[in-house]
Amino acid sequence: MDFRGRRHERGSNWTDPEIVELLQLWSDESVQIELESSLRNQRVFDRIAHILREKGIYRTGDQCREKIKKMKLEYRRIKDNHKMRSWKFYDVMDRVLANRPAITYSSLGGAVIAQQVFQSSGAPEAYLQGVPAGSFGPASSGGFLFGQPPKAGDPLDIKCEDVEESMLNSGEAPPEMYYGSGDDQETDGQSLLEPEDTLGRAESTLNTRISPSGFSDLNMTGSATATTLAAGGPVSHDTSDEPRKEGSRQQTSVRQRKRRRGGKTSWCHGGGRCGGQERLDKALASFLSWQQSAEERLLSLEEARLERELQAEERREQREERRAEQERQHELRLFSMLTGVLLAVREGTQTTTQSDPATSPLARFSASLMTTPAPSAPSSSSQPPPEAPTTESIFNQETKKSQLTSVKACKMSQNALETLRGEEGPGNSVYLSERGNSIRLHEGILQEGYIQYGMDRHHDTDNPDGIINMGTSENKLCYDLLHKRLTKPDMLHINPSLLQYSDWRGHAFLREAVAKFLTHYCCSPNPLKADNVGIAFIIEIVCTVNAILIPTPFYGVIIEDLHLYSDVKLFHVPLDCEADGKDNRPFRLTVGKLEEGLQRAKEEGLTIRGVILMNPHNPLAEIYSLKEMITFLEFAKRNALHAIVDEVYMLTVFDESVTFQSVLSADSLPDPQRTHVMWGMSKDFAMAGIRIGTLYTENRDLVEALAKLGSFHGVPGTTQHQVAQLLQDKEWINEEFLPENRRRLKAACSYMTGELLSMGIPFLDRPATLYVWADLRKYLQESSFEEELSLWKCFLRHKVLLSCGQAFCCSVPGWFRIVFADQQHHLQLDSFLVFPAHFNLGHQLC
Numbered sequence: 001m002d003f004r005g006r007r008h009e010r011g012s013n014w015t016d017p018e019i020v021e022l023l024q025l026w027s028d029e030s031v032q033i034e035l036e037s038s039l040r041n042q043r044v045f046d047r048i049a050h051i052l053r054e055k056g057i058y059r060t061g062d063q064c065r066e067k068i069k070k071m072k073l074e075y076r077r078i079k080d081n082h083k084m085r086s087w088k089f090y091d092v093m094d095r096v097l098a099n100r101p102a103i104t105y106s107s108l109g110g111a112v113i114a115q116q117v118f119q120s121s122g123a124p125e126a127y128l129q130g131v132p133a134g135s136f137g138p139a140s141s142g143g144f145l146f147g148q149p150p151k152a153g154d155p156l157d158i159k160c161e162d163v164e165e166s167m168l169n170s171g172e173a174p175p176e177m178y179y180g181s182g183d184d185q186e187t188d189g190q191s192l193l194e195p196e197d198t199l200g201r202a203e204s205t206l207n208t209r210i211s212p213s214g215f216s217d218l219n220m221t222g223s224a225t226a227t228t229l230a231a232g233g234p235v236s237h238d239t240s241d242e243p244r245k246e247g248s249r250q251q252t253s254v255r256q257r258k259r260r261r262g263g264k265t266s267w268c269h270g271g272g273r274c275g276g277q278e279r280l281d282k283a284l285a286s287f288l289s290w291q292q293s294a295e296e297r298l299l300s301l302e303e304a305r306l307e308r309e310l311q312a313e314e315r316r317e318q319r320e321e322r323r324a325e326q327e328r329q330h331e332l333r334l335f336s337m338l339t340g341v342l343l344a345v346r347e348g349t350q351t352t353t354q355s356d357p358a359t360s361p362l363a364r365f366s367a368s369l370m371t372t373p374a375p376s377a378p379s380s381s382s383q384p385p386p387e388a389p390t391t392e393s394i395f396n397q398e399t400k401k402s403q404l405t406s407v408k409a410c411k412m413s414q415n416a417l418e419t420l421r422g423e424e425g426p427g428n429s430v431y432l433s434e435r436g437n438s439i440r441l442h443e444g445i446l447q448e449g450y451i452q453y454g455m456d457r458h459h460d461t462d463n464p465d466g467i468i469n470m471g472t473s474e475n476k477l478c479y480d481l482l483h484k485r486l487t488k489p490d491m492l493h494i495n496p497s498l499l500q501y502s503d504w505r506g507h508a509f510l511r512e513a514v515a516k517f518l519t520h521y522c523c524s525p526n527p528l529k530a531d532n533v534g535i536a537f538i539i540e541i542v543c544t545v546n547a548i549l550i551p552t553p554f555y556g557v558i559i560e561d562l563h564l565y566s567d568v569k570l571f572h573v574p575l576d577c578e579a580d581g582k583d584n585r586p587f588r589l590t591v592g593k594l595e596e597g598l599q600r601a602k603e604e605g606l607t608i609r610g611v612i613l614m615n616p617h618n619p620l621a622e623i624y625s626l627k628e629m630i631t632f633l634e635f636a637k638r639n640a641l642h643a644i645v646d647e648v649y650m651l652t653v654f655d656e657s658v659t660f661q662s663v664l665s666a667d668s669l670p671d672p673q674r675t676h677v678m679w680g681m682s683k684d685f686a687m688a689g690i691r692i693g694t695l696y697t698e699n700r701d702l703v704e705a706l707a708k709l710g711s712f713h714g715v716p717g718t719t720q721h722q723v724a725q726l727l728q729d730k731e732w733i734n735e736e737f738l739p740e741n742r743r744r745l746k747a748a749c750s751y752m753t754g755e756l757l758s759m760g761i762p763f764l765d766r767p768a769t770l771y772v773w774a775d776l777r778k779y780l781q782e783s784s785f786e787e788e789l790s791l792w793k794c795f796l797r798h799k800v801l802l803s804c805g806q807a808f809c810c811s812v813p814g815w816f817r818i819v820f821a822d823q824q825h826h827l828q829l830d831s832f833l834v835f836p837a838h839f840n841l842g843h844q845l846c
Contacts, residue, residue, distance in 0.1 A: 014067055018057050019089065025051060026068055027096045041065070072097065073302050080303075338435055340567045345434065439564055445792065445807040446471070446556050453801050458826075467796070468826050471803040473618070473770050475652075475686035475821040477744040481737055482686060485729070491722050498717030504710025505534045505703070506720060513724040514694050518679065520730070521651065522662035534695045534706040547571045549597055549611040549641070551589050553808035553815070555618040571606060573597035574811040577775075586764065587620050587773075589628075591635050598639060610642035610674075611635075616649040616660065619808050619817040620773050621766035623653065626661035630670065633663065637671035645677045648693075651684035654742040654749070655767030664696065672698040681723060683770065686741065686821075691715070692723055745770070745821060752820035752827055770821040777814030788813040 014022070025031060025048045035041050045068075046061035053059075059067075075093040428437040443451070449471055458466035485491075497507075505511060511533040519528045547569040550558070562568045573594060575587040594611065601608050613632055615624045624632075629645070636643040645663055653660045662677070669675050680693035692715055697703060726733075752772055756763050762775040780787040785806050792804040805815035820827060 014059075016088075018052075018059070019067070019071075021052060021055060021057055022048070022059075022064060022067060023089065023092050026064075027092060032096065073299070073306060076299060077303050077306060337567055338433075341435055341438075344567065345438070442560065442564075444556060444560065445789075446803060447560070449792075449796065449801050449803070452796060456799075458799070465799065467799045467801050468822075469801045470819045470822070470826075471801040471817070473683065473817075473819055473821075474688050475683065475741070475745075475770055476823070477748065477821055478686040478737070478741050481740060485726065485732055485737070486722065490725050493721055493725075494718065498721055500717070502717060502720075503707070504714065505707050506710075506715065507717065507724075510720040510724045513727045515696075517727040518664060518677075518694075518696060522647075522664040524662075524664045525667055528664070528696060532696055532698060532700070532703060534697075534703050534710070546609040547601060547606045549573055549594060549601070549608055551575050551593070551612075553587075553619055553805060553810040554612070555614065555646075556803075556807040556809065558612070559809075569606070571597060571601045571608065572809060572811075577810075577812045577815070585622075587622070589622075589624075589632075591631050594632065594635050608639070608641060610644055612644050612646065614646040615663075616647075616653065616766075616768040618646075618649070618769065619771060619803070620764060621769040621771060622764070623658060623660055623766065623768050626663070626666060629661075629663050630666060633670045633675060636674065640674070642674045642676065643671070645675065647677055648680050648683045649769045650679065651738065652745065652770065653768045654746040658767050660768070669698075674699070676702065685726070685737075690719060690723065692719065748820045748822070748824065748827065751824055752818065755827065771817050771819045774816050774818050775814060776816050777812075780814050783813055785813045792816075 031044065031048070034044050038044060042061060042065075045065040048064050049059050049061045052064070071089060071093060074087065075090060075097060078087060078090060079094070428434075429440065432440060450469075453467045453469050453472075456466045457463060458468045506514075508530065511530040514533050515528045515530040518524065522528075548571065550570050551573045552575060559570065562570065573589075573596075575589055575593070577586050579586045580588055598608055611632070613624075613629070615629060616622065617624075633643050635641075647662055650660055650662055663669065663675065664677055676695060676697040676699070678693060678695050681690045682688040682693075695706065746767070749767070749772070753763065753765060756772065756774060764773040766773075776791065777783065779791060788804050788806060792802065795802050803817040805813060805817075808817070
């Protein structure tokens with residue numbers, strides 16, 4: 001394994017035993033002298049790393065040097081700031097750093113080395129005895145590596161280069177000088193100074209002072225001896241060094257020779273030094289002073305960096321603690337929700353078992369989620385009740401009968417799964433909890449019908465005998481328009497931010513585009529705010545462990561949404577399928593019906609927290625006026641209820657004579673903090689596969705709560721970009737898509753209603769949405785949900801998927817939702833053998 005790969009690798013983690021081994025090697029006296037004397041200490045740390053590897057500690061020299069450097073900084077920080085010295089390695093670092101030997105520099109064999117300045121006469125011998133030669137490696141003539149230092153009597157030479165006269169006079173450090181601390185790898189091997197003459201050095205008893213970089217005041221003393229020699233003073237001269245000095249003179253540059261020949265470098269008369277030597281001394285002194293100040297600044301910067309790292313680490317730990325606390329709170333909430341569901345399952349199972357032992361476990365669990373005022377009524381409950389003494393009692397009995405039948409319709413939709421799969425359906429899994437098994441097995445008519453369609457999907461050429469889907473509300477008329485727009489260059493944009501995590505409410509550019517889009521097409525009197533736009537499912541947030549009012553029939557998947565997410569119960573407000581005498585509107589919703597439903601819920605001990613309103617309605621396709629919607633919102637305000645307004649079909653109104661008015665177009669809402677408007681791309685833009693839904697509310701607390709759930713409903717960044725581009729292209733929307741989409745929907749609706757009229761089938765004629773609410777009660781052999789389910793299966797066997805009324809909790813059996821947003825040859829009802837002139841014959845064929 002090669003440990004020399006990365007020169008500046010800093011990410012290694014050291015254990016305490018490894019640090020102890022490192023300190024034992026680094027604190028050795030010979031190693032300290034070598035480190036202090038070397039301008040390049042890479043070999044020293046490489047040797048330390050080699051010894052560590054022999055002991056089974058695999059570290060590089062750079063890692064060893066970096067670790068020592070960090071420990072020295074930590075030691076200085078603790079010592080300078082007078083902090084508590086509880087650091088386990090403080091005593092070792094203090095023993096080494098507080099007792100460093102003083103050093104001086106001389107040139108020996110062309111390499112700069114250090115010698116220890118001994119204060120006693122026996123110091124060299126003591127040093128040799130304390131550090132045996134060859135203990136770490138052989139000594140070399142050009143310096144030593146873990147070897148013996150030069151003797152104290154060796155002369156002090158300074159290696160120098162020619163320096164411009166202006167630079168010498170400036171008093172500043174020359175720009176070529178490389179600064180580095182004693183612990184870092186120093187220069188590139190080219191020394192700044194070169195020797196000019198070796199004149200020897202007299203014995204000196206001066207006290208030696210070491211700079212932070214390791215330079216000694218004796219460097220200055222060495223130049224002073226040259227003055228003594230020029231004055232004729234005694235100089236000790238070692239003849240053994242003559243060959244080496246002679247070779248050094250021969251290596252002097254040509255430029256220096258010319259200067260000497262020209263008399264530029266000459267000795268001053270009377271024993272004084274020349275001007276060039278004085279300038280050189282001043283330059284060297286200036287350089288040492290500059291180096292010392294730079295090292296002090298480096299130390300301060302390192303201390304500041306360490307302090308910042310400590311603060312960042314503290315902040316990170318605080319964030320981790322907050323995140324852990326949030327996770328614990330979330331787990332507690334989930335556990336409480338699960339406990340509530342299990343209790344509801346247990347109570348519902350016991351009640352249902354006593355009343356109907358043959359009911360399946362799936363139906364029992366579904367029944368426990370529904371709010372019922374009384375046990376299930378028999379199939380004969382749809383018959384008119386007997387006469388009562390007063391009109392009020394008759395009305396109450398009829399209201400209870402409608403609610404009972406709507407609940408029974410929902411139960412029948414759950415039993416459809418067992419009927420379709422046969423008596424031997426899948427059992428509970430031993431690998432799942434009770435809630436997990438209930439979620440796995442929970443599928444109603446809408447889900448099961450779509451599964452059957454997915455296994456045998458119709459295609460004009462590949463599978464002409466497959467199932468035609470007229471039950472799922474999808475717009476299949478505008479693929480060509482969308483393909484042309486979505487393949488333009490502005491849709492194929494990719495940048496890093498789209499591939500990374502974003503705000504869980506959605507990218508800011510998407511929320512901005514949605515706010516402007518809703519402001520324009522909802523005709524809002526004031527610009528809507530992007531900060532009030534979010535993406536999430538809000539019913540479980542405002543209604544957890546409570547109930548919510550919902551008029552029936554309603555979009556059936558809401559039951560599954562609530563079952564999978566929370567313990568929210570739906571309290572039905574049944575709408576009468578017969579037209580009243582006021583405006584001849586069947587399934588008419590009024591404030592009076594909402595008030596009656598709220599009162600019944602209170603009598604049963606339920607806390608109602610909200611009401612769901614759909615405009616245009618699903619599955620009725622009813623369009624409520626702004627005046628009607630305001631009265632519903634005023635009802636919600638009087639009773640402190642959240643009003644969840646579903647307007648996903650707001651642009652799918654294809655008759656010019658009919659105008660849709662959003663609640664956001666009102667000058668003021670009765671209760672803005674409890675009014676929440678939902679809209680999406682699935683219906684109005686025929687993009688059900690994009691899966692983007694939006695919410696607009698003035699309640700900032702709710703927006704913040706939705707942001708927490710955004711991680712479960714995240715939308716890819718590229719998809720958000722495409723949707724934003726689409727919503728901002730008003731020219732394409734107003735001139736191409738909306739007019740052509742409305743024209744095609746109007747033509748398809750006209751064809752479908754013509755087919756129904758030709759066969760004498762009643763329906764609600766509404767110029768909106770993608771479907772027709774048709775009355776097929778005359779084709780039932782008896783008025784029961786069992787017979788309705790039998791007719792639905794008959795359609796499915798004849799390769800046509802419709803949606804029956806019990807999937808929408810309709811209180812009266814026999815109503816079906818028929819989607820017409822498909823190609824015309826798929827809408828020929830009489831070709832499916834399910835609407836013959838005499839249904840009895842068709843029913844026998846089924």
